[in-house]
Amino acid sequence: MSAYDELMAFQRETSALGQIAGRLGWDQETVMPRGAAPQRAEEMAAIEAVLHARRSDPRVAEWLEQADPQDDAARAQLRDIRRTYERTVKVPADLAKAIARVTSAAQGTWAQARADEDVAAFLPVLTEVVALKREEGAALAQGGDVYDAMVEDYEPYTTGAQISEIFDQMRPRLVALRAAVLEKPAPQVLAGKFDELTQMRLSQKLATTFGYDLNTGRMDKAVHPFSSGSGLDVRITTRTSETDPFNCFYSTIHEVGHAAYEQGIDLAYALTPLGQGVSMGVHESQSRIYENQLGRSRAFTGWLYDQMIDAFGEFGISDPDAFYATVNGVHNGYIRTEADEVQYNLHIMLRFDLERALMSGDLNVNDLETAWNDRFKADFGYAIDKPSNGCLQDVHWSVGLFGYFPTYSLGNVYAGCLHQALRAAVPDLDAQLATGDTSGATGWLRENLQRHGGLYTPRETIQRACGMQAGPEPFLSYLEEKFGALYGL
Amino acid sequence: MSAYDELMAFQRETSALGQIAGRLGWDQETVMPRGAAPQRAEEMAAIEAVLHARRSDPRVAEWLEQADPQDDAARAQLRDIRRTYERTVKVPADLAKAIARVTSAAQGTWAQARADEDVAAFLPVLTEVVALKREEGAALAQGGDVYDAMVEDYEPYTTGAQISEIFDQMRPRLVALRAAVLEKPAPQVLAGKFDELTQMRLSQKLATTFGYDLNTGRMDKAVHPFSSGSGLDVRITTRTSETDPFNCFYSTIHEVGHAAYEQGIDLAYALTPLGQGVSMGVHESQSRIYENQLGRSRAFTGWLYDQMIDAFGEFGISDPDAFYATVNGVHNGYIRTEADEVQYNLHIMLRFDLERALMSGDLNVNDLETAWNDRFKADFGYAIDKPSNGCLQDVHWSVGLFGYFPTYSLGNVYAGCLHQALRAAVPDLDAQLATGDTSGATGWLRENLQRHGGLYTPRETIQRACGMQAGPEPFLSYLEEKFGALYGL
Structure with a gap:
């Protein structure tokens, strides 16, 4: 040998x-x-x-x-x-x-x-x-x-300075968009109760609709949904809440994004270093584009609305347009994992700056709570009411995950680039999504990104799929356009 | 260090x-x-x-x-x-x-x-x-x-010759008992359908009734029930059949016997060589005494009868005595795993003699089917009708398990010894079992056998618990007495 x-x-x-x-x-x-x-x-x-x-x-x-x-x-x-x-x-x-x-x-x-x-x-x-x-x-x-x-552990060949540059472009536009949106009347919110077994059944339909292969996977419930495994054994979890079926459905679609990436990698790479998603950021780009750009689009939510009517009967939302607004509602909140597309990355940037300062020594652990609360007030406009809504909300730092948070936002940035390229490559994407057909989108992602696994570096992976250098502009334009239209800005 | x-x-x-x-x-x-x-x-x-x-x-x-x-x-x-x-x-x-x-x-x-x-x-x-x-x-x-x-791999410090000596004592008495029992009228058999979810619910009650700790265990379904793990993570599986709830209940009790042994071992031995059952034979003694000497006793089946009436309503068996006879019915058959207490060990002895001959070279693989069929006819009195009822019925030899089969019968022999000692130590055992209280029995087994794990050799383990050398006499007497009474011999 x-x-x-x-x-x-x-x-x-x-x-x-x-x-x-x-x-x-x-x-x-x-x-x-x-x-x-x-x-x-x-x-x-x-x-x-x-x-x-x-x-x-x-x-x-x-x-x-x-x-x-x-x-x-x-x-x-x-x-x-x-x-x-x-x-x-x-x-x-x-x-x-x-x-x-x-x-x-x-x-x-x-x-x-x-x-x-x-x-x-x-x-x-x-x-x-x-x-x-x-x-x-x-x-x-x-x-x-x-x-x-x-x-480097989570996003190889990427530096704090590079991330900082991207975030600096994003933050003012996100703060502005958030402020404009929250000045407008809030859309209707979901009310009533939704049978949890029915949620799981529709969830399974959503998973296969997005191309998840249950022959080499399985779905279970977990307190915090996650996806796990590579190659021929890629499992996902989701959760149910009687009053919040969206949590279940969009957790499922999100985890299917991760899992479809693992399942989409060329099997020639299975059980080798190339046989898994290339980085956390690229992984998150898949979960986010499945969940948001596809799953929360007007076209797909139209199909989902009909599915929910079939599964639960009338549930108090009058038509698909109102449903689309409800799915994409922007509301004040404290918790990162519950944040909408507009606000999510502001949560990340806060953590990025604080953890970078903790690692450099510029921020002392004993000053963390004050720093968190001050920054939150500055970006969100209201004060943290209790530590579980503030600096105690995430598990990451306790388990030593420093440098991980920014990969969530890189994922959103990459998803924006991929979405722009996907729209160009599949002109009738909305017509497909409106019938619950994701194959044009998921097929394009598999062919242009997922199958390569770790063959290229994370940035090369995105660049090859999109035909351009990854940057925040497509993501920001997507947000401004989508929420501008939704909220009549 | x-x-x-x-x-x-x-x-x-x-x-x-x-x-x-x-x-x-x-x-x-x-x-x-x-x-x-x-x-x-x-x-x-x-x-x-x-x-x-x-x-x-x-x-x-x-x-x-x-x-x-x-x-x-x-x-x-x-x-x-x-x-x-x-x-x-x-x-x-x-x-x-x-x-x-x-x-x-x-x-x-x-x-x-x-x-x-x-x-x-x-x-x-x-x-x-x-x-x-x-x-x-x-x-x-x-x-x-x-x-x-x-x-040695399955029953340390035990030889083929020792096993052979035990089996030579057992075979004629088992053949005679079987013949006498089968001459008598067969007891009523179970008819009708039994909801499988209700079976699982009662099964879980049986598991905890026999002392299985679900805080460090869990129950699932599997095609072939088994128990797995040691220390703080000991899981069991069972199966359901709509027409045969006994299969579910007695598979559960059997696997709980194995699992209770593992859960009963002194935690000081956890994650060490002593922290698991000492041999397959001693393991099987626990599963068998739980399943048969306790679970199929007249006293315990009386309690189980009431549980089944509660769970399923009237199911065609008129009273606890008839139920006891049904649970312990002896019927002609081909399959080891479905055999009753009287016939089970005859299946094992057949395999023991054949696999020993395969290993010594006295039997050629090409002559295996003939040897199997001849021996079966001699012991059971009728011919094998198809290979899946004959030499193809067990997975063991295909996966290289030679020397494993006799440990099933050693388990029965050991269970007989333990049962005799247990009866002497807990005089009101039947009164306890009749109320669904197994704690006298399972507590005695834990104290006298299970907690030691691998501290003593298999034979020492049994000898210390029983206060006598292990031999087939108690088991044979138990069978002859139980089935003699049941069948009026």
Whole structure:
């Protein structure tokens, strides 16, 4: 066997073990007995230790040195394996263990602090997490920017400065759009109760309507919906609320976007580094374009309106136009995960600036709540009323996810670019969506983006699909046009 | 850290990884998407390779040499780790891989051959499996008996000759009892349909009635019921048939017997070699005593009769005595898994003699069908009508499980011994069972057997619980008494 073949055989097993670790996560959030938690923590630690040892195995360095890649795919595999190897060996094993231990405990402390509305109870452990993550960032950055090194984990080849530049273009226009929209009368909101079993049934129809393949997937309920797995085993979860069926439907479509990406990757890459979505940002572009540009379009909501009438009977919204307005209603709120298309990215920018300042040392953990509340007031115009609506609302920092938040907004930006290109490529898209036919859109995304998996870098991936450099303009124009029309601006 | 502590830390991770591999098996049989099968095979192979490497890690030999155990539990841990290590290093890696590959394919061939009633289609791959297993047995036995080496995998410290001696005592009395019972009029059989959701609900009640802890377990449906996992995550499955609720209820009680054993083990042994059932035979003793000596007793079936009336209304059986006779009906049949207490072990003895002859080379695979059919005719008095009722009925040999079958009967023998001791220790057992209270029985089993896990050898485990050497006499007397009374012999 050649060095390349030996490396790839080794890597294939590593990928398979990675899939197993992911499936344990799925199990934990869906079916695991409650009392199994302490044992599960040890099981996760054991398989993570195996994965860590394999990712930093000295043979990988030797194989990388000797490997002679014969084509672009092989070169991309090596690029990815090298990135992972170099990243893994840079972080001292003791530091990696300390981070795992502290973040595992911090998650519980955070949940309790949020329940108790007690920021002070969370600060000591967050201080520890921030210190350890800064240490990790310094080890990774080797003199470079600590925050950039964190972003690399989720959005390779992308820097904090690049993100900052994009956000600087977005923020004033989003603040202005939000203000204009909220001056107008709010659309009707959904009232009444919607049978949860019927929600799940329609949800399953939505999933397959958007191309999710249940032969290599399955749908379950979870407290926080997610998608998990690659290749031939890609599972999604959703949730139901008796009074809010949109939460169920759009969670489902969102997770189907993630899952369809994984299911759409060329199976030749399965169980290799290229056999999964290339970055969190590109992943989010798929979930967002499915959910928003397609799922919340006037054309598709017209079809969904009929489905809901069929499933639930009359539910108090008089016609498809009113339904479209209800689906896209913009309302004041505090919570990122509940935010609409107009406001969502303002939540992200707030977090981006704060976490970057935490990593640089410009912001002390003890000043976090004040900084959060001040910034929120400035962008949203009203004060945070309680910590669970403010700096305690997200789990991310407690588990050490710094550099992750901006990928949500990059996803929206990428979705805007893809949507513009898709409209040009499929002129009768609305006519298709109006009949519940997403195949023109999802087929285009699969062909032009999803099937490549990790073959190209994230930006190249978007650029090849769209035929242009990714930037925020298409997304901002889309928002201004859509909500301008909806709200008569 | 001492060598012992280092070894145990290493072992703890290995046990955690073993639990993960087991949970992948659970996932496959309950929730896995159908189309995920090929990827799952690679995932299983990857984690099995990790486990194999750890079990044969040269450091284990060094630690074993240096370890200085301080108590009985530590000595038992080392005994178990040494057994596993020595077994693993004796089998060449290439042979282990060949067995994994061939048995994986053979299982599919067997399923197709069974569906087609085509023995000839199965024989070539079974010939391969038998040859590889004999090679493995020879490597393990190192000049000793090949079949004994196979039995060691499932029932440590037990030989084919010991089993043979027990079976020789059992067979004539079982043949005689069967003949006498079948001469008598058969009891009423169940008729009508039983709602499957109601079966599952009553099944869950039965599970908790027998002490199954759903906080560290869960119940799902599977084609072939099984129990899986140790420590804080022990899951069971059952099945439903609209016309046969007993299948559901007694599958559940059987699997709860296995699961209660795992849940009953001292948590100090969790994620160590001692933290699981000590052998297949002792495991089966728990599932069998729960299912039969307790669950099919006159006292408990009286309670179950009332539960069924409550759940399903009148169902055509006039009173608890008639119900007891129906539950314990002995009828002609071909299939091991459907056999009653009287006939079950005759099925096992047939397989034991045939597989022992296959392993010794006395029986050629091509003569297997004839040998099976001749033996069946001799023991049961009528001819096999089709291969799926004969030598193609069990999956075991296709997946390389030779030496496993006798542990089912050892379980029955052990259950007989335990039942005798239990009756002596809990004189009012029937009064308890008649009210659906199993705590006297299950508490005694937990205290005297289950909590020890792998601390003692299988035979010691039974001997300590019963206060006597395990032998077939109590089981045979129990059967003759129970069915003698039921059938008026």
